[in-house]
Amino acid sequence: MFTRYLKRVLVFLSIPLGIVAAVYSLDKNDIFLIQNVHLEIQTTEGQKNYPKFYIDELNYKFETLKGESLVRTSLSQISNILQKEKWIKEFRVSRDWPSELKITIQPHQLSYLLTTSKKLSQGIFTPVTIDAELLPDIDTRQAPALALLIGEEFRNDVNKRKKAVELLKSLPEKGKITPAQLSEVSYDRRDGYWVHLVDSSVKIKFGESDFSMKSARVSQVLDYLEKKDLKARVIDANLSKKVLVRLQQTP
Numbered sequence: 119m120f121t122r123y124l125k126r127v128l129v130f131l132s133i134p135l136g137i138v139a140a141v142y143s144l145d146k147n148d149i150f151l152i153q154n155v156h157l158e159i160q161t162t163e164g165q166k167n168y169p170k171f172y173i174d175e176l177n178y179k180f181e182t183l184k185g186e187s188l189v190r191t192s193l194s195q196i197s198n199i200l201q202k203e204k205w206i207k208e209f210r211v212s213r214d215w216p217s218e219l220k221i222t223i224q225p226h227q228l229s230y231l232l233t234t235s236k237k238l239s240q241g242i243f244t245p246v247t248i249d250a251e252l253l254p255d256i257d258t259r260q261a262p263a264l265a266l267l268i269g270e271e272f273r274n275d276v277n278k279r280k281k282a283v284e285l286l287k288s289l290p291e292k293g294k295i296t297p298a299q300l301s302e303v304s305y306d307r308r309d310g311y312w313v314h315l316v317d318s319s320v321k322i323k324f325g326e327s328d329f330s331m332k333s334a335r336v337s338q339v340l341d342y343l344e345k346k347d348l349k350a351r352v353i354d355a356n357l358s359k360k361v362l363v364r365l366q367q368t369p
Contacts, residue, residue, distance in 0.1 A: 151185055151186070151187060151188070151217060152183050152184050152185065152186050152187070152188050152191065152217060152218070152219055153184065153217040153218065154184070154217065154218045154219070155177070155180040155183055155184065155218075155219045155221065156214070156218055156219070156220045156221065157173060157176060157177065157180075157221050157223060158220065158221070158222045158223065159173065159223050159224075159225065160222065160223065160224045161224070161225050162227070164262050164263060165225070165227065165228055165262045167259070167260050167261075167262060168225075168228065168245055168256055168260045168261065168262050169205060169223075169225045170259075170260050171254075171256055171260060172203065172205050172225075172253075172254070176199075176200075176203070176221075179199065180196075180219075180221075183219060188213055188215070188216070188218075191213075191219065193211045193212075193213075196211050196219075196221070197209070197211055200221070204226075204251060204253055204254075205225050205226055205245075205253045205254075206223055206224070206225060206226070207224050207225060207226045207227075208223075208224040209221060209222060209223045209224070210222045226247040226248065226249070226251070226253070227247065227248045228245050228246060228247060228248065228253075228262060228264055229246050229247065229248045229250070229264070229282075229283045229286055230245075230246040230264055230265055230266065230267040230282065230283075230286070230303070231243040231244070231245060231246070231262075231264050231266050231267065232244040232245075232246050232252065232266075232267040232272050232273060232279075233266055233267070233268065234268070234269065234270055235268075238266070238268075241257050241258040242255050242256075242257060243255065243256055243257070243258075243261050243266075244256075244273065246267060246272075246279060246282075248283060249283075250276055250279035250280040250282075250283050252273065252279075265286070265297070265300035265301060265302055265303060266301070266302040266303070267279070267282055267302070267303050267304075268302050268303065268304040269304055269305055271305060272305070278305060281311065281326070282303050282305075282311065284329060285303065285311055285313070285324060285329045285333075286300065286303075288329035288330040288332075288333050289333050290334065290337055293337040293340075293341070294315075294336075294337050294340035294341060294344070295313075295315065295322075295333055295336050295337050295340060298316075299315050299316050300314075300315065300316070301314040301315055301316045301318075302314045309323050309325065309356065310323070310324060310325040310326040310356060311323075311325065311326065312324070319349075319351070319366075320349075320350045320351065320352070320353060321351070321353070322336055322352075322353045322355060323352070323353070323354045323355060323356045324355055324356060325355070325356030332355040332356070333355075335355055335361050336353055336355050336361065339353060339363060340353075343363070348365055349365065349366040350363050350364065350365055350366065351364045351366045351367075
């Protein structure tokens, strides 16, 4: 009885040991040398270009893995490299036998492009994630169609960036002041946050808080102005119970 049980155990153990031995033998004969490191980037259509520079850097780093053994390559070491990349939200590393390393990356979603007047003239932008974190600079070729965050104070103050993201999230999905219609956001100490819209010269003052309520009021005011064929120069939504409109001067 014991002998029969022992034989079954040995047969059971021999299968994985045989597989290990076969893999080891093939590895010694260079069957599992890495020929390709495949980076798969999962992002939205509108933001697919911005990680290009970062991806090129990763491709350069991982070029040294080609020709190495896929069996003996440390996935944890690769993970450590990816964890240091601030633009990456999530990733997955796997071996694709017999000769490919596959890395799937989900970049952080962006909220704004931070810039200043000087950097704007140079075509340089700092991506801001939806969590208000700053990423390495990109140029106009990589820049997605996002509103600009104008001013050095946003670079130095994470709380101001978080407030700006809060403002962005407060905008309605439909109407005259949606995230897609936002052109730029700036800030000054006296009036708080200012908003500019695409294809419009109007400036909208939002202050420092209650952005959802104010954006709803501004949307109604913009609808009214359009119906009356009036052009606003400044809309002050930073009031407790009303919205103040300064119209453009007619010639």
